[in-house]
Amino acid sequence: MHIESEATQHLRHAAGAARAASQVLARTTDAERNAALRAMAASLRSHARDILAAIEADLAACTGTTAFRDRLALTEPRVDAMATGLEDIALLPDPLGRTLADWTRPNGLHIRRIATPIGVIGMIYESRPNVGADAAGICLKSGNAVILRGGSESVRSAAAINAALVAGLRAAGLPEACVQIAPDADRAYVAAMLAAAGLLDLIVPRGGKSLVERVQREARVPVLAHAEGLCHTYVHASADHAMARRIVANAKMRRTGICGATETLLIDRAVAPALLPAIVADLRALGCGFRADAAARDIVPDLDPATEADFATEWLDAILSVAVVDGVDAALTHIARYGSEHTDAIVAEDADAARRFLDGVDSAVALWNASTQFCDGGEFGFGAEIGIATGRIHARGPVGPEQLTTYRYLVIGTGQVRP
């Protein structure tokens, strides 16, 4: 006899409630969902004291690093920012009901493809309480019910935030099961979610490499994966020097820990002697270290040497791999070998070179004369994002409310039968 684990039992129940809630959600108007988002925002603010107390308890139990504790920490302004985030999502256009295509067949059948919610989404993330609130807002906007499983260090604050969100849903007259959280920090719950084929329609993992790898290894449910971002900035021989310096400094150092940060600088041999020393000086002034190939070290001798493995490393830190290349094709070859099809940029004045680069790179986001750090739902104008998808199915790049929809067909006839 197969005995279900407690986590599996809980998830089965939660997913059933989420399915029923999603069917109610799918019939709501955009105005109803926006009202609920505003009620959830108000409720976050009115529950701020409870949320901050829960955070204190989480922090008291937390043995992590200072950086970790900083991500976990919430202040009253941060709670307010979470609430404002939900209000901002309410201002976004309705992602549902859009006519994606529309045509009439020779037999008179009128076919329309319209955007519709995915259904029930499982979100697995780390101990960053605001991620749960953002995800709940994006899912609700797009008509999806969500089950949130945050990091074990944030279990008390996640519960307090969820209680506030649910109070908002209740006030707005929507089912409380639209937003649910895992009952505890037991890792078995992640396993139960990954195994929940037919119960969850999609899992969105957001976290480090080990989480994403576990999800991809174990999941029986479709996954909108966010794997590593090994992003390149390629400085073409035709680049405007000032622009190249500005873009490389921003792409690497604006924030080093995000997936759209540039990890490797590729620079054309023709321009490297004139430009690389200045780029290195700019970045050094910002605290960046280097792993450079032999040709780059011929130009700037005191750079640390790069190993083969360095070019395959997502630093997520103030370190830049540097390689000198011979033109667009060599840059593309390097990117095809070491890149992760996430985000790659060219800096060039030569439009033909840029066009060849953009055509030749198969990344989710390819940029010309802009920083790789623009790979972001907010910067794309999506208003909010639940993550950056690095797979090749369903959605690629920033994932906002629109990307959390699927479609269905309406076919309108006048009695047609198939010959």
Add this chain to the structure above:
Amino acid sequence: MHIESEATQHLRHAAGAARAASQVLARTTDAERNAALRAMAASLRSHARDILAAIEADLAACTGTTAFRDRLALTEPRVDAMATGLEDIALLPDPLGRTLADWTRPNGLHIRRIATPIGVIGMIYESRPNVGADAAGICLKSGNAVILRGGSESVRSAAAINAALVAGLRAAGLPEACVQIAPDADRAYVAAMLAAAGLLDLIVPRGGKSLVERVQREARVPVLAHAEGLCHTYVHASADHAMARRIVANAKMRRTGICGATETLLIDRAVAPALLPAIVADLRALGCGFRADAAARDIVPDLDPATEADFATEWLDAILSVAVVDGVDAALTHIARYGSEHTDAIVAEDADAARRFLDGVDSAVALWNASTQFCDGGEFGFGAEIGIATGRIHARGPVGPEQLTTYRYLVIGTGQVRP
């Protein structure tokens, strides 16, 4: 030490070659791919004798039923039809490079979302040789390399067809590895394909319930699943009687073995006494049997009684489940309980009722006054289909060349850095 199975080794090699081929394919023009499709068609015709000899050998070794042997059999006209199918695919619009969205941000960044190939597709199907040729054509049109694994009973004919297709690719100057087949009928190859995360981008299974279930259970690779089609036709009280009779007869009996065939008739109580006897008579004349609920048998007493399980059964045969319902909501409740979110139809003159039905059903395809058998890529105008997707991610309903694409973003700036 982990020793790779022979199947895994072969697949790793094939997928590597497919990846390289897909990168070449992604750079081809539509005209180049169309020329290759025509060369493949010509090659199928010129290799017809080899293909028919291989089929003879397959049939000689086959111990299956007559129906099975009929699906396996190929005649010269059937080979010609396969070739014509490829030529027809060449006439379809280019699914690649389409601008799916296009906008400019306040900071001047110009963002464009364009259609791009998925990459390397694994196709697992049964012993129907033409399916392999069709799939190869659709994948090539959409810029994807494909690895085909057909049924074990068709291993010789699949090899002969593949040899012809590859000769066509070679003649057209495209890489032979654009279209590959499994080396033998070993079931281990399916396992290797399902485990090939990172090597295959997508698996399309096409076959019976046991294949699809195995794929969904084991796959480590995204799957465009084609699960069962438990389709309903709902005859509303306002239906035109003649239209309802015509549609139900076609939806059930045109072809009973396809996933878009209606399995259950729902009929409003108000109209059942007047209409159900005629529908039953029509279908009986076509050889159909019935599993009917008590209310239906009150009207037509000699119908076989339906069990609960009958309403959850995809007959794929000349059997129709019948239930009498009280209006649109009751029909929707029945469909939500027993349906498979595949294809469901309403027959009604009352536009409000139809609208409520179309809004309330969450099937991939919802029809008003048309036969469920229209759920088909050809009937949708896609020109060709590789299957019908029943999942909620990436694509739903008929899957043609356009659905075998993904997208990427091109971002064009003038030196923007992120604040």
